[in-house]
Amino acid sequence: MQQLFVTYYQRVMLWNMIGSHTVPTLDAAATFLRLLEKIRLSDQEVTESQMVMEAGNFTWKQPSQGYGDRLLDLENQEAEALAALIREVKGVRIQDALWLSGIVSRFYREPAEAKAKSDGGISA
Numbered sequence: 001m002q003q004l005f006v007t008y009y010q011r012v013m014l015w016n017m018i019g020s021h022t023v024p025t026l027d028a029a030a031t032f033l034r035l036l037e038k039i040r041l042s043d044q045e046v047t048e049s050q051m052v053m054e055a056g057n058f059t060w061k062q063p064s065q066g067y068g069d070r071l072l073d074l075e076n077q078e079a080e081a082l083a084a085l086i087r088e089v090k091g092v093r094i095q096d097a098l099w100l101s102g103i104v105s106r107f108y109r110e111p112a113e114a115k116a117k118s119d120g121g122i123s124a
Helices: 008-020 027-039 043-048 076-088 094-107 112-118
Strands: 002-006 052-054 057-059 070-074
Touching: 002 008, 002 076, 002 094, 008 027, 008 076, 027 070, 027 076, 070 076, 076 094
Parallel strands: none
Antiparallel strands: 002 070, 052 057
């Protein structure tokens, strides 16, 4: 189990990023569906923040500073899947690169074969 603090803005962006991601099979979607459920805004948050989507853009007015910020509990598999998805996403906005790279550096684990090569072929 790992924790990740996300702001309202980050939740909206991650929800959109995860929801737009495609996977090869329905079984492969299970981890991302769990992530979506943990990240998504509640109906109350959508209403209270007056969130709308117009022409592909989200707009909202938070009722107070820090509104909608959350500390998420993620299973290790969810954390690693989120980081891997972020690494693969195309079209990263520069304004999001810093916080997205923070998630990646915290949760991403190199595949075993890449790590073994970087360790000179020695694996644990």
